[in-house]
Amino acid sequence: MDTQNSTAKLPAQVRKLGYYIDGAAREAGDRKTLVREAPGYLVPVSEVALCTRQDLEEAVTAARRAFDGGAWSRCDAVIRAKVLMAAADGIRARLEELAYWETLETGKPISQSRGEMEDAAGHYEFCAGAARLLHGDSYNNQGEALFGVVTRQPSGVVGLITPWNFPFIVLAERLPYILASGNSVVVKPSELTSTTTLIFADILAEAGLPKGVYNVVTGTGPEVGQAMSEHMDIDIISFTGSTATGALVLKASATNFKKASLELGGKNPQIVFADADLDAAADGVAFAMCFNAGQCCVSGSRLVVEASVAKGFVARLKEKLARVRIGDCLDPDTQLGAVVTPEHQAKILSYVELGQQEGAHLALGGAACEGLSGRFIQPTILENVRPEMRVAQEEIFGPVLSVIPFETAEEALQIANDCPYGLAASIWTKDIDKALQLMRGVHSGRTWVNTTIAGGPGQPMGGFKQSGIGREAGMLGIEEYTEVKSVHIAIGDRSPWVG
Template identity: 35%
Template sequence: MNKVKEMDYLMNINGEWVGEDLDTLKVTNPANGEHVGTVPNGGEEEAQQAIEAAHEAFGSWSELTAYDRAGYLKKLHQLMLENQEELARIMTLEMGKPIHESRGEVNYAASFIEWFAEEGKRIYGETIPAHVSGKRLQVWKKPVGVVAAITPWNFPAAMLTRKIGPALAAGCTVLMKPSSESPLTAVKLMELCEKAGFPKGVVNLVTGSSSKIAKAIMENEKVRKITFTGSTEVGKILIKQSADQVKRLSLELGGHAPLIILDDANVDVAVKGVMASKFRNAGQTCICANRIYVQAGIYEEFVEKFSREVEKLKVGNGIDESVNVGPLINRDGLDKVNHHVQDAVSKGASVVTGGEVITEGEGVFFSPTVIKDVDQSMVVMQEETFGPVAPIQKIDSEAEAVHLANNTPYGLAAYVFTENVARGTRVIEQLNFGIVGWNDGAPSAAQVPFGGMKESGMGREGGHEGIDAFVESQYVSIGME
């Protein structure tokens, strides 16, 4: 990788590695507080340079055939798989997730590049029957232009490729702005883009101050599209800022996912599903189960079996192959998780297992936790925890479950466990969430649309819908007489 000194990294603008003269941002491993690397603390000037580079490259890149652009993407896909271990190690060191999860994320991230390499060949226009003789009516599809991709720390590879894959395939050029908590994975991906041969300016990477870089992005009219994954609060700010230039937006925002287990569910299947959903990335995922509602008839059985599995989880430094749950990203995240647990206990909930801050040097760990007898008065059922805490509330009916599940401003993901097809269909039809896992705790895939309803965002990523966000429909009426 491109380093100024050991483990220090640069950003890339117009095909050049730059930023050695800037102040730096330090990246530390949340498992032990050790220094992992530094990146340039770029701002408005660097963002403007990247925007100009992307704007200049747009003309030639957009004029390539979809097959030519697919060739570059396929090469990037190949390089990502060849460099899986290095990417995974960087990811684990900078943000803590277990190494086996990081390897899985690299594969997941690469799958978006592969999918959109092919999907770019299927951006179809239309010929529409004319209302009068002597005319031909057509719809052409054109790339929207320069795209700014702003991504979070928790999935530093997949959140980037899910955005730049369709953008590049559609003929757009991009500016990547990764989180300052985990920017090193993005640097490595930028290096692979360079090795894949992308022309100068087609892909640019800027690291540094989010507020300053975002200001440049939102004020520059050459940026026509913003694709952002992050908090609802920041998403609302971007919506307001985009209004001045009517920039196009794709927003994947906060979630507070309910998981409903009805009394005809297979309890063992439900336990497996909740384990897959809840504790991945130490519960720091936007679609992980945050509120678990279990019908009274199987409540005690589920709590017992689920807690038994949770107690088997090993917490520690993610670089250890045997670890299941890594650290939280920082002290603020740890404090929030601890507050949620303590609030629940103070209001009558019981900790079945876990519930403790784990002190291990400079590490930021919280034990995998199961809380039972929770209710709606508790913060943990009202706010997204973003940690390894599973609060379980007893419910009496599917109607109650649906009401509680929908009683939130968010609508990203939900989960339902039932063996009754009619019942499952009925419940899901009433749930206001963009993603639903039915007897499935891991519903994500490159070929399906990912996104939320209500305050969880707008637009969809992945699937054939994922590329639509990066093209404009141009209607053409042709006079033939």
């Protein structure tokens, strides 16, 4: 484990954030505010407005007015494509600024933030093309007197609640798809990480998005998020976060039976067979458990490894983790960043203690990093974990790996699926038959073979079981935010019913 002290330049003053409604930035005014402390440096960097339900009402009204006005909802797809392409260009033009603030507020390494900004631009480029491909269908098989048409049209006003761990890339995995299909949107970013979502309002305005189509209301989940979920004039609610909060969002959405798209928690298995490239697998497992300090819904938090190679594989993994660079989040060489809040750090470490109480062996790490200016946790491995242990069933959301051995492919699949979640999985083997067998059988919305946490905007993402409902990204991600209308058109004279 290679730790680094901070040498980076921090902002000279706290950045004060307002909110954004109907094409105009608004100051916090007399609203309560929350000061955000950079997890990697423990200094204040931003101050966000805690908006009220009345602010949300104004935002929804603006979004509805924009939708009904038709400048975006009924415009030619060519116009949408041009705006989305310009948004991608705007992201790249301000990439360093966006990455800087993303790193300050989340605690992730700057190299990861830069990569996420580039990936985000790719989503807008994909949707620029996909907007022009969105179509319905026709049925020319109902006889001479009837012709059928199926259309897709925008749903209306979308409420979008994004998480603290990936504020900008999660926005990019949803917003351009929402916009490509012609909807208006009200976004509530996490109060801990709101800056890049507000910067993006300027980028979209410069790209030519009509006012009122994109609105940002900052604030807390119990105040603003709850109000969005139950709002009678929001047609779809999209939420990314914990399964417990997702259940509350889904329950609140019943007020007007709004559609809901939820990407929730995960307890994702890394299934490693003896015939895999074990060095590559160890590198992938190390990456998947350390990516975003494990604060990632698709993090590989369970190592399900063939028993015959388990001991040697864990030794290989420990050697990899010993060389992970931890510390200064603004240093491009840093690989493992900080933990979001003191409360979350305490939660992660409490799970490490719980695992040992349940009978697991602490093979590596298990403590906060000493001598650094921020909140950092050592990469941690728990061995002798049984599938029924809480550390194997519950989402820890930190750089903690539970090791569970298996004897057969059937047992590996049983262990992988013995969990309330079904968000992601990785399979490591050179045997195509085993890869296909496990790929078909594993309960996960995203599955990787001989890689992990990879892929672009063309394929959908989402979860099985308690990991959520609905799909984001790809063409399915655009269709998610449309309504389907079936039309029957009579041809010629009607045969009278009344003689």
